[in-house]
Amino acid sequence: MFTLQTWIVQALFIFLTTESIGELIVPCAHIHPESSVIQLGSNFTAVCVLKEKCMDDYHVTANDIFWKTSRVTVPYKQYTVINRTASSVTFPNISLINALLTCNIRMFGQINRSVYGIRIISGFPPEKPKNLSCIVNEGKKMMCQWDPGRETHLETNYTLKSEWATEKFDDCKAKRDTPTSCTVDYPPVYFVNIEVWVEAENALGKVASDHINFDPIDKVKLNPPHILSVNNSKELSSILKLTWTDSRFKSFITLKYDIQYRTKDASTWNQVPPEDTSSTRSSFTVQDLKPFTEYVFRIRCMKEDGKGFWSDWSEEASGITYEDRPSKAPSFWYKIEPSHAHGTRSVQLKWKTLPPFEANGKILDYEVTLTRWKSHSQNYTVTDTKLTVNVTNDRYIATLTARNLVGKSDASVLTIPAWDFQGNLVESKCYLITVTPVYADGPGSPEHIKAYLKQAAPSKGPTVRTKKVGKNEAVLEWDQLPVDVQNGFIRNYTIFYRTVIGNETAVNVDSSHTEYTLSSLTSDTLYMVRMAAYTDEGGKDGPEFTFTTPKFAQGEIEAIVVPVCLAFLLTTLLGVLFCFNKRDLIKKHIWPNVPDPSKSHIAQWSPHTPPRHFNSKDQMYPDGNFTDVSVVEIEANDKKPFPEDLKSLDLFKKEKVNTEGHSSGIGGSSCMSSSRPSISSSDENESAQNTSSTVQYSTVVHSGYRHQVPSVQVFSRSESTQPLLDSEERPEDLQLVDNVDGSDGILPRQRYFKQNCSQHETSPDISHFERSQQVSSVNEEDFVRLKQQQISDHISQPYGSGKMKMFQEVPAVDAFGPGIEGQVERFETVGMEAAVDEGMPKSYLPQTVRRGGYMPQ
């Protein structure tokens, strides 16, 4: 079509540009490009090339070319003269256009002439078709549809292509009026996967959609079932059975159904639960329907697996459920007609027909029964809705039932009162009068009112009592008077109350209340109260009631006692806390510790007792409690240089670090003797001088810990004498202890150490051996020093054990393990002794002192 237009335009210009009739038709110029389909938004350039003959004939060049689009001259700024014969025009960002572009020349005399023309059309290449989907209507051929995307503004062809895995089908070309769908020519073949896609093509391009692959059976839309019948059941009035014929597909695929129903007059559909109709079937019984009601049904079906489409709804079919006995008795009432006959009266009974949902069928007749008091009953069968009978003035009971094909309804009962009813009204009696309106379609809602023929004062007064009695108030309560004693409408109550000696006070209370609070009462006082009820005709007092107000209000005593108790408790608690904080001071002044000489021990001493134990002591007694410490006072020469001591202290620290956690016999032991070797190695001479310059005591410990025999006896040197007791208590000594670690320039005169070995360190030798092996970081030099220490000890302490000898015989280098073992054993001896002390009463004496007193070294 577009091509045809282009040719027509070109032919037109050919004719226009012919110079004479009969001469060969030759255009005066031509335009490039001949094809003029332009993509929207792009730039377009056309070039007009004049032919030499025209240029000569009309004396024009490219400068004389101008362009027109649909008779509108294109601005000159868009022109470009390429050479003498060619001129171009450029359209930037071309918009939607479908116009004639002509190349014109301006000849001599300002005569304009079109020499060539093309039609330019703009548009878009086709977009990739999306949302391709297919449907196979039962009995018809497959139809596919898609979303073509944006409008191309060009002639675009859509072709649906399809193939099996083994075969290709003919293309399906979409019609111009339905470019978004196509119905294939071949019949659908189910259970064979088919692959389908769409190709879109126009002058600017060609694009194909995504391929979809499916089994046509999964795209099928079945024909709707045809409902054959809707049948009711005489046995069950609440069911209807629906039967239908299905699609022929049910012979080879499983179907599921969707059944809806409604009453004939309803607009909304009820749904049969889908799970009840999820398999192929040809009938279904709908339950829980109303009797004798017309229902309308419709049904649709699809593949059971949900693939595909629901069929259209079937044509609607209706059926009526079977009758059931009337579910409700008809309402009825009476009307007494005045009668002139004596002793009889005419009563008209009227009722209304039951609505269909209560009649549950066609009402055949009504059965009326009239029963006089203690007499035979009379039965009437009526097809009408009223019945007039002559009855006596007695009281009657009338019953009414409705009957249909299935049975009778329950009976409505109505009492027809006796004729003398109106003469029995008495005074001072409360009557409930009910008026029921009767409309054409039945009785309305009744209205009630209480009334007295004549009121009187109550025959009895209300009985008042207390509900709650407070210091200054009392809550009174009472019961409403029974109707029988009211004798009228109770308008108000009056409460009278007084003390024994006071005046009576009266308070009026509304009749709707049943309790009242008396206020401003006096505490601890006897009150007498009574109450009267009043009608319009007078009042009546009730019995008198007495009560006594309490002296104290509730909670008043508690409010006094509780704060006092709390204050007392708080004071006590503060006193206890104060005593606890100052317990040392109190203890010193009230029950100071008095040493028991019988439990004294001589503190372990050796000439090389290190001052570094203070460090351990600090760790053991961080709270400064030195009750269990042993004190060895050594007169140290202040003028002595201390570097060696400090070195040994550092070494001790190293050993401590190296053996920490191993309970080693050297540094890891918490026993004070463990540090002894390092001291002896570094300060041997000094210790000798100290020994000679101080009074020393020593003992050989014989006792073990818990029946363990110590393997070696250790000399313990101590300066501890009774006067030392004072030194332990002196705070300045404690201060010195603290300064050991912190100050290098001060060496304490008094040195404290605790010999406190744990139970673990008193274990057998073999365990010490194992532990000593772990102390592999101890270097040989240290060991040599240890050995020297032992030797010096041995020389200075001639009471060494056999094991000590064996240790001395072991070469220093080879016997690291055994040497350590012997060393540990010695230290453990001291430790064991200290452990014994743990169980002893605390004293100010050195604890590593053998029982029995002090012994000079």
Next chain:
Amino acid sequence: MKVLAAGVVPLLLVLHWRHGAGSPLPITPVNATCATRHPCPSNLMNQIRNQLGQLNSSANSLFILYYTAQGEPFPNNLDKLCSPNVTDFPPFHANGTEKARLVELYRIIAYLGASLGNITRDQKVLNPYAHGLHSKLNSTADVLRGLLSNVLCRLCSKYHVSHVDVTYGPDTSGKDVFQKKKLGCQLLGKYKQVIAVLAQAF
């Protein structure tokens, strides 16, 4: 290769559907590789079973429709005229391997397709107004065509069988009217019988 397959496979199918094919061809499966236009679906065997079920569900009605449309003496002499005595019908062994059963199924479907083509051609001449029969024959032929495609897809994709030699029934073009009707009735009787076996076997 795909282009080649696209050309060869339809050619094979077209050859199979030719009417009045001659004597049985030797069964010499070719082990050449084969390809399909697009991958076969994973539920191919299930589809084959459904197709056989679909054919089985309509086979009896087709048979009835056929002999009814032929008129007397066919409806009252089915035992004599429509007994399934087709001597050259391809065999089927239900206890064979899947591949063997598929190959045999392929031969049977090819045989039935060709025979059904002959019957359809004859009936359009002999009973031009039996549109119901024509429609039923055409729809059955379509299902057979789809079944053949599925079987070929299965043989090709799983067993790499690209070619199966097939046999065809006798050409009825030269027979007289009664013989055409009788052969058609016998064939449809055989079809009804064998399709039930095939539906059970897969």
